[in-house]
Amino acid sequence: MAKRPVIETHIHAIIPETPRVSTFRLGLPKDSAFTFRAGQFIMASIPDFQNDKGRPVRRAYSISSSPLDLGNGYLELSITRVGEGGYFSNRIHAAREGDPILVEGPYGTSFTLEEANPAPHLFIGAGSGIAPLRAMIRTLLGTQSPPEIKVVYGFRKGEDFIFERELVGYAKSVPGFSLIVIHSRPEPGWEGLSGRVPDVLPNLFPKYDGQVVYICGHPDMVSGTVDYLQLAGFPEVAVRKEQW
Ligand SMILES: Cc1cc2nc3c(=O)[nH]c(=O)nc-3n(C[C@H](O)[C@H](O)[C@H](O)COP(=O)(O)OP(=O)(O)OC[C@H]3O[C@@H](n4cnc5c(N)ncnc54)[C@H](O)[C@@H]3O)c2cc1C
Structure with a gap:
């Protein structure tokens, strides 16, 4: 580079x-x-x-x-x-x-937001992988007519929720914005989704529905997610990824 x-x-x-x-x-x-x-x-x-x-x-x-x-x-x-x-x-x-x-x-040239794409945007992140996704979300929400945005975010347990106030705030106040969180090591009392991100996806997104997808997280999560999306019929060009 x-x-x-x-x-x-x-x-x-x-x-x-x-x-x-x-x-x-x-x-x-x-x-x-x-x-x-x-x-x-x-x-x-x-x-x-x-x-x-x-x-x-x-x-x-x-x-x-x-x-x-x-x-x-x-x-x-x-x-x-x-x-x-x-x-x-x-x-x-x-x-x-x-x-x-x-x-x-x-x-970095391959994992960048195309701001003018009106397709529904699906962001799938784990841990600190939410960082570039948050940059994209803030950018889309700053445009005149943001597309539909769904965020699926996996982390260990409640205290590990990065950008909690901001993302929950968007989910409450921005039309067309939804947030699904998944705990991989849930604590007693957690009533939401739990497990590995790729294992939860089939219930949430049984098939391709025109979305553009951005995935970021650790390599296991990213490869598991890409494998599932391929099975569900998401075209390769609609899926971008970054991992570390
Ligand atoms: C494109 C990209 C974007 C990134 N964005 C972010 C981001 O937004 N936020 C973020 O937190 N991170 C991000 N990272 C990761 C970041 O670059 C660093 O890798 C991370 O912060 C760890 O760096 P470090 O120097 O603290 O750890 P390092 O010293 O590099 O060690 C990393 C891990 O490896 C272990 N380790 C080190 N040396 C050895 C060894 N010889 N044998 C066995 N284990 C070893 C350490 O114990 C540690 O757990 C990104 C990486 C990439 C490639």
């Missing part, structure tokens, strides 16, 4: 989402010409944070805010602290507001 310019940003705000995930709102320089399409990712690094070979530690992160938010001078990354051994994610979770972050990008 062709190298993109590096932009010096700073952490403008750290927004806790769940016990393991925070959204890092990065302030852009006033004269920044940075643009991107919903679904793209950047390479992030922290000045002076190097590996044992003296090279900068860089990691890919999907942009979780919409290109429309650039007008307010920021972009957001929503990052899971992977725990023991998570080199970069632990380091950024220890950062403070005001700290500098280097952003290189945007990258």
Whole structure:
């Protein structure tokens, strides 16, 4: 991939989402010409944070805010602290507001939103895979006549629901927007859907109905979902995916 310019940003705000995930709102320089399409990712690094070979530690992160938010001078990354051994994610979770972050990008051409597509949109995400999907959803909702939007979102249990207020808020207030959540490790008292995302899909979407589909999550979830959608008759061109 062709190298993109590096932009010096700073952490403008750290927004806790769940016990393991925070959204890092990065302030852009006033004269920044940075643009991107919903679904793209950047390479992030922290000045002076190097590996044992003296090279900068860089990691890919999907942009979780919409290109429309650039007008307010920021972009957001929503990052899971992977725990023991998570080199970069632990380091950024220890950062403070005001700290500098280097952003290189945007990258990615295949997992981008086609804003003008009027087809019903189906977003299927798991865990932090909701990040680029949230960028797409915010972008669609900023258009004059958003298409029908269905979001299927899988995560472990209630406390792991990233963007809960925002997504539940859309489901309550935006016509044509619906949200289905699935807990993979439900706690006692959970009365909603539970299990693996691909296992729940046959009941929800027994056959292709003209949707365009964006899937993002861990590789098992993505491949299981793609396999099911193929069986259900979803054409390959209608299905886009990203995984990590
Ligand atoms: C296109 C793209 C977009 C992404 N977007 C996001 C996003 O929006 N949000 C997000 O949270 N992440 C995202 N990621 C993942 C992100 O790039 C990092 O991989 C993630 O943050 C972990 O980085 P780390 O440095 O903390 O962990 P690493 O140090 O890279 O380690 C990752 C895991 O591997 C284990 N590990 C490391 N080294 C070894 C080893 N030698 N042997 C065995 N296990 C090992 C660690 O214990 C840890 O669990 C994205 C990835 C891609 C490719």
